[in-house]
Amino acid sequence: MLISRQSGNWLLLAGILTRVELEADEALRAPSVRAGTVARVGLLCGKCFRCIAACPTNAFAEPGLIDARRCISYQTIENKGFIPRELRPGIGRHVFGCDICLEVCPWNRFARAGRGMLLVARFGIKELALCELLDLTPARFAEIFRGTPIKRLKLAGLLRNACVVAGNVAAGAGGAHELVAPLLRMAVHPVPLVRAHAVWAVRRIAGRAHPGCLQSSGKARPIRRSLRNTPARRSLRAEWRHEATGNARLTND
Numbered sequence: 666m667l668i669s670r671q672s673g674n675w676l677l678l679a680g681i682l683t684r685v686e687l688e689a690d691e692a693l694r695a696p697s698v699r700a701g702t703v704a705r706v707g708l709l710c711g712k713c714f715r716c717i718a719a720c721p722t723n724a725f726a727e728p729g730l731i732d733a734r735r736c737i738s739y740q741t742i743e744n745k746g747f748i749p750r751e752l753r754p755g756i757g758r759h760v761f762g763c764d765i766c767l768e769v770c771p772w773n774r775f776a777r778a779g780r781g782m783l784l785v786a787r788f789g790i791k792e793l794a795l796c797e798l799l800d801l802t803p804a805r806f807a808e809i810f811r812g813t814p815i816k817r818l819k820l821a822g823l824l825r826n827a828c829v830v831a832g833n834v835a836a837g838a839g840g841a842h843e844l845v846a847p848l849l850r851m852a853v854h855p856v857p858l859v860r861a862h863a864v865w866a867v868r869r870i871a872g873r874a875h876p877g878c879l880q881s882s883g884k885a886r887p888i889r890r891s892l893r894n895t896p897a898r899r900s901l902r903a904e905w906r907h908e909a910t911g912n913a914r915l916t917n918d
Contacts, residue, residue, distance in 0.1 A: 668709045668710075668770070670709070671775055672775065672776055672777075673772040673775055675773060675776050675778075707729060710729070713770075713771060714728065715770065716765075719766065719769045720766060721737065721756070722735045722737055722752050723735060723755075735752060737755070737756055737759050737765075740752060741760065742762055742814075742818065746858065748825070748829060748862065753832070753862075753865065754833060754836075756829050756830065757830070758834055760823070760827055760830050761814075761823070787813060790813070795830060795831050795834070796843065798823065799827050799848065799850070799851060801820060806820040806823065821858055822858075824851060824856075824859045825858050825859055828851055828859065828866045829865070831844045831866045832869035836870060837872065839870070839872075842870050845870055845871055848863045848866050848867045849863075851863035852864050
C-alpha cells in the first residue's frame with residue numbers, strides 16, 4: 666500500500682503518459698538496516714502495527730508483507746472459486762472487499778474524500794439487506810449494480826459472498842432465523858459454488874439441530890444432475906457431507 670503524508674492511504678495507483686518534465690519528490694530517508702537485509706516495512710510506518718493487529722484473517726505474514734491468499738479483498742473479489750473454510754468466519758460482514766487495514770492507519774487522519782468520488786457514490790447499495798442480496802435475480806443484479814465494480818463478481822460470486830456473511834452475522838441464532846429460508850433456497854441453486862457456501866451458512870446459523878432441511882433427498886438431488894466427477898463437484902460434496910449431515914457419506918450426493 667502506498668502512504669501519502671497528505672492523503673493517507675485511501676489512494677488508487679495510476680499512470681500518466683506525458684512529455685512534460687516532472688520534478689521528482691524528495692526521497693524519504695530509508696531506515697538503517699543490517700547489510701544484506703531488505704526492509705519490508707514502509708518508511709512511514711515506524712513502530713505502528715495497527716493494520717497487522719486489526720486484520721481478521723491474519724493476512725500479514727510479517728510486517729510489510731501481505732499474503733494475498735488470506736486477504737478478504739482477494740477472497741471476496743478476485744477468488745472465483747470456493748472460499749477456504751478456515752477464512753470464512755474472518756470475512757465477517759464483508760460482502761465485497763475489505764478496507765480494515767486502511768481504516769486503522771493513523772496517516773488517514775489527514776485524508777479527505779475526493780469531490781469526484783462523492784458525486785458518483787451509490788450510497789443506496791450499502792443499505793441493501795442480506796435477504797435482498799440472497800433473493801437477487803440476474804435481471805435485478807444487473808439493474809442494481811450496473812456501472813459498479815461489483816459487476817466483476819457476477820451474480821454467483823455475490824451470492825457466494827452473501828451466504829458467507831449471512832452465516833457470520835447470524836451464527837448460532839437457530840433454525841428459525843430469517844436468513845435460514847433464503848439460504849435454503851441457495852442450497853439448491855443451479856451453481857455449485859453458491860450451494861456449497863449456503864450449506865455452510867445454514868449449519869453455522871442453525872447448528873446440527875436444524876430441522877432436517879439439508880438432509881432432504883429432494884434438496885440434494887440437483888447436485889447429482891448438474892455435475893459429474895469434477896473438482897467443483899468434489900468440493901461441493903465435501904461441503905455437503907461436512908455441513909448437511911456430519912456423516913462420512915450421502916445417499917444422494
